[in-house]
Amino acid sequence: MKAEDIVRVVKAEPIQIWNQHLMSKDYTCAFASDLMSDALAMIQDSPESTVLITGLCNSQVLRTAEMLDIEMIIFVRGKVLGDEALRVADEMGFNIFTTKLTMYEACGQLYEAGLRGING
Amino acid sequence: MASILHERYVVERDDYANAGKVSSSIKEKLKLAGIPSAVLRRIAVAAYESEINMIIHAWGGTVDLDLMDDGTVRLVFKDPGPGIPDLEKALTPGWSTASEEARNLGFGAGMGLPNIKRVSDTFDIISSPEGTTLTLSFSAANA
Known part of the structure; x- marks a missing residue:
């Protein structure tokens, strides 16, 4: 699924x-x-090719993504990064989003739209 | 087997704000050295988990990175204590003694050492109240 479609869903x-x-x-x-x-x-x-979805919103999420070569992160429940984490994010090449959906809702809607889990 | 690249990094005790910076530097250094991305990712995961362990559980420490002339990458994490009281339990997935602060960062799930062992080609750990030394190696051939 294209990133722009994931964001829309x-x-x-x-x-x-x-x-x-x-x-x-x-x-x-x-x-x-x-x-x-x-x-x-x-x-x-x-x-x-994996999207990381999380309710944890701090610089360690960004470090984890950096270690794994993840490019796209979605924070749930409308969470946004604090200033310190934003400074870390600025050093890294991520596309980061926030959705007001809960983790359960975000995962369910993406799965229904065709984005599967890491085990297929 | 000789080292063709050596770096030493210092991890400060309880330095949660900078947790991951050393691992980031290691990854960048090895990327520039041409280590393939698949093995580089394993090294980065092991380095990051080990660095977090040093901050969460130990009183800081040092990390020695060596790239050997046969392509092997060696990482040695050495801390001054307090040691791991029960190494067998520490290697059991899900077993954790992490603080609330560590858990708030997203760690302390009891997967650190098992993760490190799983992604490393060789894994050696020695621990006593005087400190812990974790030695890991990765073969670029096992990408």
Whole structure:
């Protein structure tokens, strides 16, 4: 699913668009967790094509994404990054969004629209 | 086998604000050295989990990075204590002694050491109350 379609499905607002070209990129799956160790354990096979969805909103989410080569992050429940985390984000090449949906709603709607999990 | 690239980094105790900076530097350094992305990702994950462990559980420490002439990457994390009381439990997925502060950062799920072991090609850990030394290696051939 293209990034622009993912954003439309969950009615997300941009926090940072680092690379506009990535908005037309196809993402094959998503992973949702508030536990960064779970993210670090689970998404290592095709992270460039994985969207990270999380309710945790701090610079460690960005560091986790950096280590995994994840390019697209969606924060749920309307959360936005604080100033310190925004400074970290600015150093990295992510496209970051926020949606007012809950984690459950965001995942459900994306799954229904065709974006699968990391295990297919 | 000789080291063709060596760097030493310092991780400060309880420095939650900068957690991950050392791992980021390691990843950048190895990327510039031409390490393939798949193995680089494994190294970055192991480095990051280990750095977080140093901040959460230890009193800071040092990280030594070596790129050997055969392409092997070696990371040595050395801290001055307080040591891991029960190493077997620490290597059990889900077992954690992390603080509330660590959990608020998204860590402390008890997956750190198991994750590190899983993504590393070799994993060696020695721990006593005087400190812990974690030695990891990664072969660029196992991308």
